[in-house]
Every structure is written in structure tokens, then in C-alpha cells.
Amino acid sequence: MDSRARWYFGLMSGTSLDGIDGVLAEFSEGKCRVALHGSAPLAPDLRAELLALNTSGNDELHRAALAANALARGYAGLVHGLLAQAGLPPEAVHAIGAHGQTVRHRPQAFGGTGYTLQLNNPALLAECTGITVVADFRSRDVAAGGQGAPLVPAFHQGVFGQAGRTVAVLNLGGISNLSILRAGGGVLGFDCGPANALMDHWCERHTGRPYDAAGAWARSGRPIGALLHAMLAEPFLAAPPPKSTGRDLFNPRWLARQLDGTGSGDASPQDVQATLAEFTARSCAQELRRHAPECGLLIVCGGGALNQYLMERLQALLPGVGVEDSGCHGLPPLQVEAAAFAWLARQCMAGEAANLPSVTGARGARILGAIYPA
Numbered sequence: 001m002d003s004r005a006r007w008y009f010g011l012m013s014g015t016s017l018d019g020i021d022g023v024l025a026e027f028s029e030g031k032c033r034v035a036l037h038g039s040a041p042l043a044p045d046l047r048a049e050l051l052a053l054n055t056s057g058n059d060e061l062h063r064a065a066l067a068a069n070a071l072a073r074g075y076a077g078l079v080h081g082l083l084a085q086a087g088l089p090p091e092a093v094h095a096i097g098a099h100g101q102t103v104r105h106r107p108q109a110f111g112g113t114g115y116t117l118q119l120n121n122p123a124l125l126a127e128c129t130g131i132t133v134v135a136d137f138r139s140r141d142v143a144a145g146g147q148g149a150p151l152v153p154a155f156h157q158g159v160f161g162q163a164g165r166t167v168a169v170l171n172l173g174g175i176s177n178l179s180i181l182r183a184g185g186g187v188l189g190f191d192c193g194p195a196n197a198l199m200d201h202w203c204e205r206h207t208g209r210p211y212d213a214a215g216a217w218a219r220s221g222r223p224i225g226a227l228l229h230a231m232l233a234e235p236f237l238a239a240p241p242p243k244s245t246g247r248d249l250f251n252p253r254w255l256a257r258q259l260d261g262t263g264s265g266d267a268s269p270q271d272v273q274a275t276l277a278e279f280t281a282r283s284c285a286q287e288l289r290r291h292a293p294e295c296g297l298l299i300v301c302g303g304g305a306l307n308q309y310l311m312e313r314l315q316a317l318l319p320g321v322g323v324e325d326s327g328c329h330g331l332p333p334l335q336v337e338a339a340a341f342a343w344l345a346r347q348c349m350a351g352e353a354a355n356l357p358s359v360t361g362a363r364g365a366r367i368l369g370a371i372y373p374a
């Protein structure tokens with residue numbers, strides 16, 4: 001691999017907590033080229049601790065700092081593996097964009113400037129890799145009055161936007177987020193609701209498997225009408241953009257409230273899974289219809305794109321719209337977010353803004369991220 005190219009790493013550990021995705025990418029003439037992709041699981045203890053840190057607990061600050069160190073070491077391991085595979089020295093990489101692990105997201109806590117917290121130790125990552133690290137991409141947007149999320153719509157626009165045609169990009173990670181790339185160039189983006197976070201939780205609890213492969217278990221059940229109706233009444237869904245969410249809202253307690261409130265506690269687990277899948281598909285489809293009825297192409301990325309049942313439900317709910325995997329448009333589903341963080345690192349290093357105020361609601365364009373030099 002050419003060591004004179006300006007390589008960037010993008011590292012993403014998303015809300016689904018399934019592990020770390022990493023890409024080695026380069027950018028030229030506005031295009032993103034991913035040369036390598038790799039992933040690494042989170043050690044089960046670390047995964048459990050990160051999940052626990054999404055809610056309050058004892059001695060949180062100490063535990064959070066240790067979890068951040070463990071995550072940074074996991075990031076470093078993935079970077080070393082990809083460098084070896086590429087045959088590149090660390091000096092060939094301009095920067096790493098490392099997302100960190102979101103454990104709280106309250107951008108407008110108490111109606112004022114809130115906060116968003118991604119556990120990470122960028123200093124340790126720089127130390128372990130000898131590569132400059134860019135981290136904490138969301139805080140500046142929040143400080144400027146924005147949601148701090150989603151940040152990927154600007155990247156989606158560069159990679160998937162088509163002149164003269166409105167295209168939408170749907171990320172199905174732990175949470176779902178939609179980017180609407182208007183024919184005229186305008187961009188709207190926001191979170192729709194949970195994608196895999198609750199389905200993974202339910203699947204693990206009842207089958208012991210971390211996720212419902214291809215949606216086969218959901219397919220074996222039937223959506224429960226009253227439960228689906230109650231879930232779709234969640235006020236977040238009807239709220240206008242800008243909006244973002246996370247496990248702060250869509251967590252097992254939220255699901256338990258829906259089950260209790262509709263007397264569905266004794267329903268068969270696969271019917272609940274089918275309801276969750278339907279909820280994900282409908283909450284996304286209705287947002288697309290509401291904000292871009294003219295859109296004829298929905299490009300789907302994130303691990304949920306591998307959930308065949310979910311993809312079929314989306315297609316059924318959106319007749320006349322082509323629902324396609326992002327791999328058909330140049331970037332496989334599991335690479336998109338990590339590539340976006342490589343691009344975010346590039347923007348920061350170049351001193352260029354990366355947020356879209358039309359998406360996050362920030363007062364203006366801002367350079368995102370903090371740089372930890374090699």
C-alpha cells in the first residue's frame with residue numbers, strides 16, 4: 001500500500017455495542033476510498049461494563065475512566081492489526097478518528113446546554129499507536145446549541161448524494177438515523193428511534209444469541225397490534241427535527257413499560273421480537289414519507305442492513321422506493337460509520353467544519369474534534 005498517500009483511520013464503536021469497526025481510508029477529489037476494513041469484538045466484561053455505564057451506578061467516574069482505557073487499548077489493537085495487514089508504518093497515517101463509546105447523550109439537558117459523553121482515552125490511543133488521534137467530535141456542536149448528532153449526514157452527502165435526485169440514507173445501528181439528501185443540495189438528518197438496540201437486548205435475553213441473524217427469529221413471530229401501537233405513540237417519533245436519541249431513552253426499562261402498559265408481558269418472545277422489528281421499520285418509513293415523499297431511493301447501511309427481514313419490511317412499507325444496501329453504492333454497510341469518522345478526522349486536521357447546522361440545529365458550522373498529536 002502506498003505509504004505516501006494520506007491515510008486516515010476511522011474507528012467506530014456504536015450504540016449497538018457489538019464491537020469496534022475500523023477502516024483505513026484515503027480521500028481525494030472529494031471521494032472516499034476504503035482500502036481496508038476490520039472489526040474487533042469487545043471483551044464480554046468490557047461490554048457489560050459499558051452497558052452498565054449507560055445507567056447510573058456506584059463509583060461511576062473511576063469505572064468509566066478504566067473502561068475508557070480498555071476501549072482505547074481495543075482501538076489500538078485494531079489499528080495495529082490493520083497496519084500490519086496493509087504493510088504500512090504508523091507514520092503513513094495522518095490521523096485516527098476515534099468515536100469513543102457513547103454512554104450518555106443529553107444534548108439539551110434541562111432545556112439549556114447539555115452534554116454528550118463518549119468514553120475514550122485519545123491520549124492513550126496516541127501513545128499506543130504513535131498516530132495523531134482526533135476525538136470528542138460531538139461536544140462542540142452541542143456547545144453551539146446543536147444535538148451533536150447525527151454527524152454522518154455530511155459524509156453521506158459526499159458519498160451517496162446524487163445531482164438532481166433526492167436520495168435518503170438510513171443507518172440501522174443500535175439507533176436508526178436518516179439523512180435526506182435533497183435534489184437541490186439541502187440536507188436534513190435526524191435520529192428516527194431504536195434500530196437494533198432493543199431487538200438485540202430481547203434476542204439475547206430469550207435466545208442467548210447477541211442478535212437475530214437475518215431477522216429469522218422476528219420473521220417467525222407476529223407483531224402484536226396493541227404493543228406496536230403503544231410503541232409508535234412514543235413522543236420522540238412525532239417530534240420535529242433536529243432530534244437525536246440513544247439508550248438514555250430506548251433501553252430495557254422503556255421496553256418493559258411498553259410491555260406492562262399493554263398487558264403484553266406474557267406474549268410469546270418471538271411475537272415481541274416481530275413487534276420490535278416492525279416498530280423499527282415503521283418508525284423509519286414514516287419519517288421518510290413525512291420529510292421526503294418525493295424520494296425514490298433509500299440506501300441502507302449499518303448492521304441492520306444485514307437483517308433481511310427488516311429490509312423486506314422496509315421495502316413493503318415503502319412501495320415505489322428502491323430500498324438498497326449501501327454496498328450497491330460503493331460502501332458496504334459495516335464500513336460506512338467508521339469511514340465517516342475517518343472523514344471527520346480529516347476535516348478536523350484540515351481545519352474544516354464538519355457539522356451541518358441544518359441537521360444538528362447548531363448556531364453555525366463548527367470544526368469538530370480535539371486533536372491529540374502523535
Ligand SMILES: Nc1ncnc2c1ncn2[C@@H]1O[C@H](COP(=O)(O)OP(=O)(O)OP(=O)(O)O)[C@@H](O)[C@H]1O
Pocket residue numbers: 012013014015016017018019021171172173174175176196200211212213214215301302303304306307308334337
Ligand atoms: N447478519 C445480521 N443479521 C441481523 N442483524 C445483524 C447482522 N449483523 C449485524 N446485525 C445487527 O447490526 C448491529 C450492529 O450494527 P452497527 O455496527 O451498524 O451498529 P453501531 O455502529 O454499533 O450502532 P450506531 O450506528 O447506533 O452507533 C448488531 O448489533 C446486530 O443487531
Ligand SMILES: CC(=O)N[C@H]1[C@@H]2OC[C@@H](O2)[C@@H](O)[C@@H]1O[C@H](C)C(=O)O
Pocket residue numbers: 014015102105116148149150151152153171173174175176177191244245246337
Ligand atoms: C450520541 C450518539 O452516539 N449518537 C449516535 C447513535 O448511533 C446512531 C445515531 O445514534 C446517531 O445519531 C449517532 O451516530 C452516528 C455515527 C452519527 O453521529 O451520525
